[in-house]
Amino acid sequence: MYLHKLKIGNVELENNLILAPMAGVTDLPFRIITEKFEPGLVCTEMVSSKALFFGDEKTKKLLKRDEETVPVSMQIFGSDPETMGFAAQYVSKLADIVDINMGCPAPKVVKNGDGSKLLLNLELVKEIVNAVVKNSKVPVTVKIRKGWDLENVVAVEAAKIIEEAGASAITIHGRTRE
Numbered sequence: 278m279y280l281h282k283l284k285i286g287n288v289e290l291e292n293n294l295i296l297a298p299m300a301g302v303t304d305l306p307f308r309i310i311t312e313k314f315e316p317g318l319v320c321t322e323m324v325s326s327k328a329l330f331f332g333d334e335k336t337k338k339l340l341k342r343d344e345e346t347v348p349v350s351m352q353i354f355g356s357d358p359e360t361m362g363f364a365a366q367y368v369s370k371l372a373d374i375v376d377i378n379m380g381c382p383a384p385k386v387v388k389n390g391d392g393s394k395l396l397l398n399l400e401l402v403k404e405i406v407n408a409v410v411k412n413s414k415v416p417v418t419v420k421i422r423k424g425w426d427l428e429n430v431v432a433v434e435a436a437k438i439i440e441e442a443g444a445s446a447i448t449i450h451g452r453t454r455e
Contacts, residue, residue: 283317286416286445288348288373290317298322298352298376298420300383305341308349318348323378326355326364340371348373350418353409354381356390356401362408369414377409377444379435380420382454393454396425399438406442416445426455 283290296303296311298320308319321340328336342349351372353364361377368375379402381392395402410417419439424430436447 285318285374285418288416290348291315292317294318295350296320298350298378300381304339305343305345308342309344312345312347316347318350318374319345320350320352320376321372323352323354323381324364324368326353326357326360329353329364329367330360340368342371350374350376352376352378352420354378354386354391356395356405358401358404358408361405362412365409365412365417369412372415374415374445375409375413375417377406377417377419379405380422380448380450380454382422387454393422393425396421396431396435396454397429399431399435402435403438403442406439406444410443417443418446418448419444420448420450422450422452422454424453426453429453 280292283293294316296316296319300322303322324336324339351368355361365375379395386392387394421435423432432449
């Protein structure tokens, strides 16, 4: 395996091993356990921007990071630029990197227009990334899929929009939501 330092915005990672965000998995105890494998970055599970906006205490607990020694990326999701901007402001006080989830395929997420559903509205993608970048004190990254389905493969176009809106890095899951 080829390990090298990685820089995302102004955050320097010791190596390019990144613990991906996984709903129901990457909580604080799990992230602390993975530190023995010396990742360059660990990610929280995704949190709802609306839940943060409305002050949900259970959601706030997902962002706890007391004992961590490696950089932490906190992932937010939502489809409303205002609540995503608020979430970015909140999370960027705790995180080294703010990550936007635009790739989740779960029915309970996409039915609200969040996650990978955003790939069907690239203008909204632009508005959300702009709002998050504007409100974040730390670098912003975005996770997308290559598209919604085979008729809507938009990864290249979405990536250009995301880059133009000021994101520091983009992760592309190489398959569609379908």
